[in-house]
Amino acid sequence: MATSGxxxxxxxxxxxxxxxxxxRAEPGEIGNGLSQLRESGIDPFEAVFAEGxxxxxxxxxxxxxxxxxxxxxxRSNCKLSGGAAAERVxxxxxxxxxxxxxxxxxxGELGYQHVAVLAHTAQHVxxxxxxxxxxSLLKAAEAMDPxxxxxxAKNFEHRVDAAAALTQANRAYERRYLHVGEPMDGVVRLDxxxxxxxxxxxxxxxxxxxxxxxxDGRTSGQRRADALVELCRRKAGGSATGAGPRPHLVIRxxxxxxxxxxxxxxxxxxxxGLVPGETVRRxxxxxxLTRITGRGELEAEISHASRSIPPATRRAVEARDRTCxxxxxxxxxQWTDCHHLEHWTQGxxxxxxxxxxxxxxxxxxVHEGGWGLRPGQHGRWGLVPPVKLxxxxxxxx
Numbered sequence: 001m002a003t004s005g006x007x008x009x010x011x012x013x014x015x016x017x018x019x020x021x022x023x024r025a026e027p028g029e030i031g032n033g034l035s036q037l038r039e040s041g042i043d044p045f046e047a048v049f050a051e052g053x054x055x056x057x058x059x060x061x062x063x064x065x066x067x068x069x070x071x072x073x074x075r076s077n078c079k080l081s082g083g084a085a086a087e088r089v090x091x092x093x094x095x096x097x098x099x100x101x102x103x104x105x106x107x108g109e110l111g112y113q114h115v116a117v118l119a120h121t122a123q124h125v126x127x128x129x130x131x132x133x134x135x136s137l138l139k140a141a142e143a144m145d146p147x148x149x150x151x152x153a154k155n156f157e158h159r160v161d162a163a164a165a166l167t168q169a170n171r172a173y174e175r176r177y178l179h180v181g182e183p184m185d186g187v188v189r190l191d192x193x194x195x196x197x198x199x200x201x202x203x204x205x206x207x208x209x210x211x212x213x214x215x216d217g218r219t220s221g222q223r224r225a226d227a228l229v230e231l232c233r234r235k236a237g238g239s240a241t242g243a244g245p246r247p248h249l250v251i252r253x254x255x256x257x258x259x260x261x262x263x264x265x266x267x268x269x270x271x272x273g274l275v276p277g278e279t280v281r282r283x284x285x286x287x288x289l290t291r292i293t294g295r296g297e298l299e300a301e302i303s304h305a306s307r308s309i310p311p312a313t314r315r316a317v318e319a320r321d322r323t324c325x326x327x328x329x330x331x332x333x334q335w336t337d338c339h340h341l342e343h344w345t346q347g348x349x350x351x352x353x354x355x356x357x358x359x360x361x362x363x364x365x366v367h368e369g370g371w372g373l374r375p376g377q378h379g380r381w382g383l384v385p386p387v388k389l390x391x392x393x394x395x396x397x
Contacts, residue, residue: 039108046112047105054092094119097127113146121153125160154274158266166276196273258345282367309338324359331359
């Protein structure tokens with residue numbers, strides 16, 4: 001049976017009604033109108049759009065228009081960017097298997113961004129895992145803004161599949177870049193991306209120099225720019241090699257996370273964002289530890305082992321290793337961290353024989369990348385690739 005055309009006139013009439021209402025609204029009414037428009041109109045329309053996209057993809061109609069795919073068709077015909085189109089296709093696909101989420105979306109109980117977070121989570125850890133926790137995730141989504149809910153969803157991903165969460169974090173890390181443009185009209189444009197850890201370090205360092213002074217007329221953006229330039233201008237505190245005090249990066253993590261226990265939550269950056277457990281363990285190689293006492297203590301070891309590398313010990317490691325000791329790397333001490341060969345959470349002491357210098361790239365490879373170290377000659381350490389990399393190489397050979 002043929003269907004009538006889409007209700008374009010009715011939709012446009014509703015748009016005109018809202019436009020007229022906002023023009024006539026009295027102060028004190030506008031805010032409520034905005035929230036009602038999202039809840040009763042825009043978000044339910046996004047839910048309807050998702051259902052339409054799902055049916056449109058299954059029908060294959062876009063092929064008749066010569067489009068290379070549904071994302072390309074949405075870009076050309078719905079005035080969407082490539083990223084926005086791809087996100088809506090993913091949402092449409094995932095909602096088909098998340099009926100509770102789809103129903104809440106259609107009722108306006110969830111915003112579009114909440115649903116996008118849930119769809120990404122289903123894509124990362126599998127829709128079955130999200131289905132099992134759907135009710136509790138929806139309850140959290142309804143009580144939080146999208147930024148807060150993103151933290152809940154990322155922590156859920158880490159508990160379900162820490163390895164997959166680590167893979168996602170490593171992909172984010174690989175996207176990092178910084179572009180410093182050439183001067184034009186007296187200004188230089190900066191553009192870049194950082195992973196959660198790098199962004200937290202930068203934000204923490206900038207915040208320390210952003211407090212406005214008396215009669216300070218600068219905007220927050222201007223104060224942030226000045227703080228960045230000042231950081232680059234002045235010599236960093238402590239030694240020239242990295243021993244001694246450094247900017248504080250505060251991470252909240254459970255002991256289960258430090259131990260790498262299955263199902264442990266991710267680490268929580270104080271300034272916002274989550275990092276995988278293995279990133280927490282890398283940073284904990286040289287970190288001060290503040291305990292909030294509770295169950296699951298590391299028994300006797302946790303009470304006496306040093307977390308932060310004492311400056312004298314750091315200098316001794318520098319004098320012995322001279323450079324990063326991984327493979328043939330020759331990065332100098334100021335580019336390195338002290339790495340525990342046996343992590344202190346596993347009983348490894350913070351003493352010279354258990355410490356080596358690793359540049360930050362190799363330190364990350366050893367922790368997040370799963371690479372191993374084996375003793376070599378003359379104080380060098382060979383890099384042992386992770387099992388998955390060896391297997392992949394064998395299959396391609």
